[in-house]
Amino acid sequence: MSRRTSPVIPGFGLTLGYTLVYLGLLVLIPLGALFVHAAQLSWSEFCAIISAPRVLAALKLSFATAFAAAIINGIIGTLLAWALVRYRFPGRKLIEAMIDLPFALPTAVAGIALTALYAPSGLVGQFASDLGLKIAYTPIGICLALTFVTLPFVVRTLQPVLADIPREVEEAAACLGAKPLQVFRHVLLPALLPAWLTGFSLAFARGVGEYGSVIFIAGNMPMKTEILPLLIMVKLDQYDYSGATAIGVLMLLVSFILLLSINLLQRQIGKA
Amino acid sequence: MSIRRFALAALAGALLAGPAAAQTLLNVSYDPTRELYSEFNAAFNKHWQAQGNDAVTIQQSHGGSGKQARAVIDGLRADVVTLALAGDIDELYKLGKLIPENWQERLPQASTPYTSTIVFLVRKGNPKGIEDWDDLVKPGVEVITPNPKTSGGARWNFLAAWAYAQQKFGSEAKAQEFVAKLYQNVPVLDTGARGSTITFVNNQIGDVLLAWENEAFLALKEEGGNNFEIVAPSLSILAEPPVAVVDKNVDKKGTREVAEAYLDYLYSEEGQRIAAQNFYRPRNPAVAAEFAEQFPALKLLTIDQDFGGWQAAQPKFFNDGGVFDRIYQAQ
Numbered sequence: 001m002s003r004r005t006s007p008v009i010p011g012f013g014l015t016l017g018y019t020l021v022y023l024g025l026l027v028l029i030p031l032g033a034l035f036v037h038a039a040q041l042s043w044s045e046f047c048a049i050i051s052a053p054r055v056l057a058a059l060k061l062s063f064a065t066a067f068a069a070a071i072i073n074g075i076i077g078t079l080l081a082w083a084l085v086r087y088r089f090p091g092r093k094l095i096e097a098m099i100d101l102p103f104a105l106p107t108a109v110a111g112i113a114l115t116a117l118y119a120p121s122g123l124v125g126q127f128a129s130d131l132g133l134k135i136a137y138t139p140i141g142i143c144l145a146l147t148f149v150t151l152p153f154v155v156r157t158l159q160p161v162l163a164d165i166p167r168e169v170e171e172a173a174a175c176l177g178a179k180p181l182q183v184f185r186h187v188l189l190p191a192l193l194p195a196w197l198t199g200f201s202l203a204f205a206r207g208v209g210e211y212g213s214v215i216f217i218a219g220n221m222p223m224k225t226e227i228l229p230l231l232i233m234v235k236l237d238q239y240d241y242s243g244a245t246a247i248g249v250l251m252l253l254v255s256f257i258l259l260l261s262i263n264l265l266q267r268q269i270g271k272a
Numbered sequence: 273m274s275i276r277r278f279a280l281a282a283l284a285g286a287l288l289a290g291p292a293a294a295q296t297l298l299n300v301s302y303d304p305t306r307e308l309y310s311e312f313n314a315a316f317n318k319h320w321q322a323q324g325n326d327a328v329t330i331q332q333s334h335g336g337s338g339k340q341a342r343a344v345i346d347g348l349r350a351d352v353v354t355l356a357l358a359g360d361i362d363e364l365y366k367l368g369k370l371i372p373e374n375w376q377e378r379l380p381q382a383s384t385p386y387t388s389t390i391v392f393l394v395r396k397g398n399p400k401g402i403e404d405w406d407d408l409v410k411p412g413v414e415v416i417t418p419n420p421k422t423s424g425g426a427r428w429n430f431l432a433a434w435a436y437a438q439q440k441f442g443s444e445a446k447a448q449e450f451v452a453k454l455y456q457n458v459p460v461l462d463t464g465a466r467g468s469t470i471t472f473v474n475n476q477i478g479d480v481l482l483a484w485e486n487e488a489f490l491a492l493k494e495e496g497g498n499n500f501e502i503v504a505p506s507l508s509i510l511a512e513p514p515v516a517v518v519d520k521n522v523d524k525k526g527t528r529e530v531a532e533a534y535l536d537y538l539y540s541e542e543g544q545r546i547a548a549q550n551f552y553r554p555r556n557p558a559v560a561a562e563f564a565e566q567f568p569a570l571k572l573l574t575i576d577q578d579f580g581g582w583q584a585a586q587p588k589f590f591n592d593g594g595v596f597d598r599i600y601q602a603q
Contacts, residue, residue: 054601
């Protein structure tokens with residue numbers, strides 16, 4: 001006699017209802033309002049706004065720097081997670097706690113601190129400028145700020161997955177004659193990749209929308225170091241609400257397409 | 273949008289239903305007036321109580337002028353607004369219908385009880401020898417000013433440079449060339465005046481900061497005058513930050529009387545003196561004479577006479593496709 005196993009948390013109707021109300025109030029209505037407002041524009045007006053050279057330059061800059069920052073965090077974050085999970089060393093707990101600090105710190109504070117450090121007269125910036133490298137007020141600076149702000153994502157998504165892979169699996173692979181690189185490629189990578197992609201896309205999405213920290217280090221030169229969220233603020237300061245929503249919609253659409261493709265990629269990997 | 277209206281109405285209803293406590297006044301202002309209004313609020317409260325009224329709680333809110341105006345339009349219940357430019361208060365009428373169209377005629381001097389101007393802050397000893405606007409377009413001089421698209425103060429900076437060039441060269445085309453050259457010397461466009469001050473003072477970027485006169489004096493006062501000095505150009509613009517009672521809000525809250533008294537008091541001798549002590553140029557001739565030594569005498573143009581008011585200047589220079597956009601697109 002089979003009995004339906006009852007779920008741990010009772011009340012499917014209640015929880016679903018709660019979730020829908022919650023999602024509706026916090027996510028769907030504000031996003032919907034954005035689209036409704038943008039819909040007041042005619043199609044040609046909308047196209048004119050989003051194809052202005054300044055908007056396109058900012059679009060390229062925002063997505064490229066966010067992508068670069070997510071890649072950097074994908075590498076550094078993996079190493080960090082690996083070190084924290086696999087090794088025991090003095091100060092580990094301290095570093096563990098520090099990882100989340102970029103989330104806790106107001107982003108404006110992070111931006112001002114990074115600018116002070118990396119400006120041509122700053123503590124680090126002066127050495128860079130001796131080498132002929134400008135960090136603050138260039139896309140490199142923007143990338144730096146985004147890397148800082150999105151650091152926790154990859155580390156935190158990889159940690160539990162790494163902790164779940166028993167060391168014996170690696171040892172078994174080694175006993176069967178796999179070289180270290182082969183162990184990484186055939187044993188660890190497939191297990192880590194889905195979580196890594198999640199961390200990567202979170203960092204990427206967060207980076208695209210980041211405003212507070214970037215604004216101080218970017219220099220905000222039109223066509224060169226202007227990010228998309230700043231253009232939205234510029235439009236708002238001209239009381240051009242429709243222009244601002246048009247750019248907002250553009251950002252949402254591009255982000256959505258990119259995140260969706262990452263999700264699809266994840267499913268492909270899961271099947272393989 | 274109607275849902276938001278409804279939510280705001282519900283919130284407002286809840287607030288109104290509360291017991292009528294002591295009156296509170298919310299003054300929504302722009303960034304550099306923080307010190308001015310903390311001093312003025314205390315003085316006004318004393319004056320208000322001396323006239324036999326109950327003490328009034330005055331709250332201040334500061335931020336970028338445009339952002340503050342938008343907050344009021346979107347439902348922040350300000351009793352009075354004291355912003356950086358008339359253009360921002362105009363939007364309270366245009367977008368919010370919170371005040372009448374002729375708001376600027378309701379108080380003396382086009383509703384600007386104090387004024388300021390744009391001056392240069394340079395590093396001690398003035399190593400680049402910066403004396404006037406001409407020196408800002410020289411190669412190798414780095415100029416720090418915020419982005420006029422996002423900062424009210426930066427719009428005054430831009431117009432001051434423009435006014436100088438137009439007087440000197442006599443044509444708009446030449447003036448545009450001049451400001452384009454000037455902005456080529458700008459390495460960073462911060463979003464607000466405070467951001468530019470941080471860039472110049474703390475991060476040590478640039479040779480000259482275009483600043484509100486009151487901000488420049490304040491920066492000097494705070495750091496003791498060891499690292500910077502003020503240079504007054506031969507010609508600048510009279511920056512007129514206006515004030516207004518927000519009719520719709522005071523009528524709802526029943527605070528019209530105290531709000532109007534608050535703004536009137538800015539024109540009183542004491543109010544004018546407090547403004548002057550905080551490095552704003554007073555309107556009252558007697559008080560102005562008292563502080564004459566503090567403010568360098570320079571030729572000042574006005575937005576209304578020389579630029580046809582904000583209604584004309586904003587779209588011509590700063591809206592999308594305006595002069596400021598063109599000098600960057602030409603590069």
